[in-house]
Amino acid sequence: MVWLLVLAELLTFGLLFASFAVARRLQPGMFAQGQAELSLSTGVLNTLLLVAGSWAAVRAVRSFEADHRASGGRWLLAALAGAVGFLVVKSHEFLGKVQAGFDWATNTFTLLYTLLTGFHYLHVLVGAIVFAVLWHKARQGAYSQSDHMGPISGAVFWHMVDLLWMVLFSLVYVIR
């Protein structure tokens, strides 16, 4: 079931990525101006937080596979920390933009930037909630070597969020 969700999400974001790339080709000046106001170092930091979360999620699944339940719980907490770290950094970026008078409806760039990063932000938020629930259940001993489908599905969802960001980071923050 989670794989159908993954494919639907990939297709949706794929359309948004293509829209951003094509719109930038058609309106290079507008996009250059908009992207010049984005912090590359913030994008790098957020990428590192996401991949750290993915790494922790994999380690959590491996721990449950080996029936190391306490270790699995700790790795889920580490994955949650990566997700929360991303949300804090991204919220700071959004807040700074709002305080600087950013309006999502100003032009094509602001619209696509808001759609792409805002939509992705919501997915990270969902991922953080999923990790929090999984961690809580792991502390109650809900997962074992023979029953850890929850952490597997949560990890797959998070890896998809990570995969999407690999394209988003290059497209929006690096290639100008």
Added chain:
Amino acid sequence: MRLKREDLIFALLALATLASGWLGEGAALQGQHLGTLATLAVLGLSGIKGAMIALDYMELRHAPAIWRRAVMGWLMVVLGVVALASLVSTG
């Protein structure tokens, strides 16, 4: 402590991210377009990172071929569209 494959993948993902940041830094600081080679390098790094996440972290390497082809095909098509549009606009 023995280094596991997922640890190595994480290190490679982090290094590739820092490399992308380093490639983009010059253009970002000077307010210029990223050059053609740098653009291709950044997209190549995105492809490598995406493939590692899909094949190793999502475990598609051992999944039915249809799922692996769908995700890897998506990655190649999206990066291809971005490359085409970006290089036309900067070229």
